[in-house]
Amino acid sequence: xxxxxxxxxxxxxPWAAVALTIAGAGVxxxxxxxxxxxxxxxxxxxxxxxxxxxxxxxxxxxTDGGLAFYLALVLTQVGHVAEHVVQIAQLRLFGLDxxxxxxxxxxxxxxxxxxxxxxxxxxxxxxLLIRFRNNRWLWVxxxxxxxxxxxxxxxxxxxxxxxxxxxxxxxxxxxxxxxxLPLARPELHLVYNLGETVPLLVGLGWQWRRARASAPPx
Numbered sequence: 001x002x003x004x005x006x007x008x009x010x011x012x013x014p015w016a017a018v019a020l021t022i023a024g025a026g027v028x029x030x031x032x033x034x035x036x037x038x039x040x041x042x043x044x045x046x047x048x049x050x051x052x053x054x055x056x057x058x059x060x061x062x063t064d065g066g067l068a069f070y071l072a073l074v075l076t077q078v079g080h081v082a083e084h085v086v087q088i089a090q091l092r093l094f095g096l097d098x099x100x101x102x103x104x105x106x107x108x109x110x111x112x113x114x115x116x117x118x119x120x121x122x123x124x125x126x127x128l129l130i131r132f133r134n135n136r137w138l139w140v141x142x143x144x145x146x147x148x149x150x151x152x153x154x155x156x157x158x159x160x161x162x163x164x165x166x167x168x169x170x171x172x173x174x175x176x177x178x179x180x181l182p183l184a185r186p187e188l189h190l191v192y193n194l195g196e197t198v199p200l201l202v203g204l205g206w207q208w209r210r211a212r213a214s215a216p217p218x
Contacts (some may be wrong), residue, residue, distance in 0.1 A: 015054075019047040041104035045079075063211045066131035073124050074204050077197050080117065083109075084190040091186055098166060101186075111159040115152040121145050121196065137203025141196050148192045 026043040052075055060068035083103040090101035102109035122145045129138050151169045154176065158167045168175040172185040181188065 015051045019051055022047040038105050038107070063208075066128065067207060067211055069124075070128055070132070070204055070207060073121075073128070074197075074200055077121065077193075077200060081190070081193045081197050084186070084193055087186055088190055111152070111156050111165050115149075115156045118145065118149045118152045122149050125200075132203075132207055135203050135207055137199040137206060140199040141203065144192070144196045144199070148189075148196060151189075151192070 023044045023046075026047070027040055030040045030043050056068050056072050056075070059071050083105065087101050087103040087109075090096045090103070091098070122142070125138055125142045125145055129135070129142065132138060151171070155167055155169045158169075159165050166185065168180055168185055170177045171180045172183060172188045173180050175181075183191070
């Protein structure tokens with residue numbers, strides 16, 4: 001196996017400035033033209049996709065498919081967290097109400113999509129643990145993702161039973177467990193996603209160092 005490079009990002013970093021320039025110019029023009037927020041987000045994201053794809057492919061070539069899959073999962077989860085951050089900004093900084101604060105790609109801010117996404121995260125982490133069973137950070141992520149999915153099972157069941165979206169679930173304010181925590185649902189689920197993403201990132205770094213240490217010289 002070819003020894004890993006100094007992380008898959010290094011060969012694509014020279015392209016980061018180009019992507020940043022194109023994305024910045026595109027977003028500025030889109031804002032000036034007052035286009036929908038989802039289109040602004042798509043314009044800002046598009047220049048970065050080739051660079052991220054190259055990083056995943058180089059990881060596949062220089063280490064193995066498992067680590068490449070891990071990297072792809074981290075990248076998509078970070079994007080998911082960004083959507084939650086935008087939603088909080090819409091609610092708390094720009095004063096939008098819940099009906100109009102749906103992040104960048106608002107069409108996906110529905111109970112069924114949240115359930116499917118969190119089920120996918122749990123499944124993906126489980127698959128990674130088959131390959132990297134000694135990664136303690138993945139085990140932490142698995143536990144947190146399992147609880148997060150339980151929240152979305154309750155939320156989806158409530159929505160299917162009542163037709164009303166946006167319920168508190170288990171632990172948001174007014175939730176089923178002892179009235180929940182003093183957190184609104186958007187803040188709570190941002191905390192959930194950050195709680196999953198941090199150990200996922202730390203575990204990726206740990207796994208990468210192990211891959212480099214075990215690679216043959218050459």
